Amino acid sequence: xxxxxxxxxxxxxxxxxxxxxxxxxLQIYSGMRVEVTAPDGRLLFVAQLRNxxxxxxxxxxxxxxxxxxxxxxxxxxxxxxxxxxRKAVYMEGVISPMPQxxxxxxxxxxxxxxxxxxxxxxxxxxxxxxxxxxxxxxxxRPCKLLNxxxxxxxxxxxxxxxxxDKFLLKVKLLADRPESVIYSEVMRIIHKGRDKVEYGCRFLxxxxxxETKITQNIFTVQRQQRSRY
Numbered sequence: 060x061x062x063x064x065x066x067x068x069x070x071x072x073x074x075x076x077x078x079x080x081x082x083x084x085l086q087i088y089s090g091m092r093v094e095v096t097a098p099d100g101r102l103l104f105v106a107q108l109r110n111x112x113x114x115x116x117x118x119x120x121x122x123x124x125x126x127x128x129x130x131x132x133x134x135x136x137x138x139x140x141x142x143x144x145r146k147a148v149y150m151e152g153v154i155s156p157m158p159q160x161x162x163x164x165x166x167x168x169x170x171x172x173x174x175x176x177x178x179x180x181x182x183x184x185x186x187x188x189x190x191x192x193x194x195x196x197x198x199x200r201p202c203k204l205l206n207x208x209x210x211x212x213x214x215x216x217x218x219x220x221x222x223x224d225k226f227l228l229k230v231k232l233l234a235d236r237p238e239s240v241i242y243s244e245v246m247r248i249i250h251k252g253r254d255k256v257e258y259g260c261r262f263l264x265x266x267x268x269x270e271t272k273i274t275q276n277i278f279t280v281q282r283q284q285r286s287r288y
Contacts, residue, residue: 086169087108087111088111089109089110089111090107090108091107091108091140091141092105092107092139092140093107093108093138094139095135095136095154095162096138097135097136098134103124104118104122104124104125105120105121105122106120106121107121108137108139114166114168115164115165115167117162118154118161119161120161120162122271122275122278123278124160125278130155133153133154135151135153135154136149137149137150137151146173146174147172147173147174148169149169149170149172150169152164152165152166153165180213181277181281183205183232184204185204185232186201186203187202187204187214187229188200188228188229189202189216189227190227196220196224199229200217200218201216202214202215202216202218203215204230207230207277209273209274209277210261210262211243211259211260211261211262212228212243213259214228214257214260215251215256216258220248222246222247225243226242227240227241227242227243228241228242232276233276239272239273239276242264243262243263244263245260246259246260
């Protein structure tokens with residue numbers, strides 16, 4: 060009887076492990092937008108994950124690549140965002156170029172799933188403005204853009220804002236390109252000491268064209284920053 064009980068207990072413990080593995084596999088899916096970075100954190104390109112197989116997939120570029128088209132295979136960190144459960148998915152793999160702006164990824168593995176932000180953020184310190192159309196902070200007010208990603212930004216301002224406030228963020232990321240005007244919403248308020256307050260914002264109503272432009276500008280600014288060092 061004891062052997063039967065022990066065997067039965069083991070049998071009952073196996074399905075949860077299988078369910079866990081299946082749940083982990085469902086964190087990634089064909090069509091997921093991903094950002095590919097080098098181990099040192101440098102953004103390499105933004106792509107769409109397609110043609111998933113057991114240990115690999117293909118990456119169709121949304122943006123230009125920071126790597127030459129004849130690059131040797133190299134390890135990379137791949138971060139995606141699962142739109143179904145609204146979680147960031149962190150993966151690793153070995154990437155290598157293919158024709159027509161496609162990169163192959165092999166040894167693809169999910170390392171963790173988290174609630175943290177989904178997109179690569181570029182650190183900046185740019186003059187910007189925030190324009191509200193109602194409330195006590197109505198009108199155009201100056202602010203500083205501290206960082207930006209495809210999905211949002213962090214600003215600081217002497218004008219107080221509240222969670223849920225919506226405004227037009229205007230900033231010139233590059234001197235030779237038009238000013239970016241992005242509809243934004245305050246999601247987090249971060250107090251930095253007694254006098255400084257930072258506001259974590261998400262972008263609203265972005266089209267795919269808008270996302271592509273932001274991505275291209277982020278790449279260009281990152282490249283300019285790194286060329287100074």
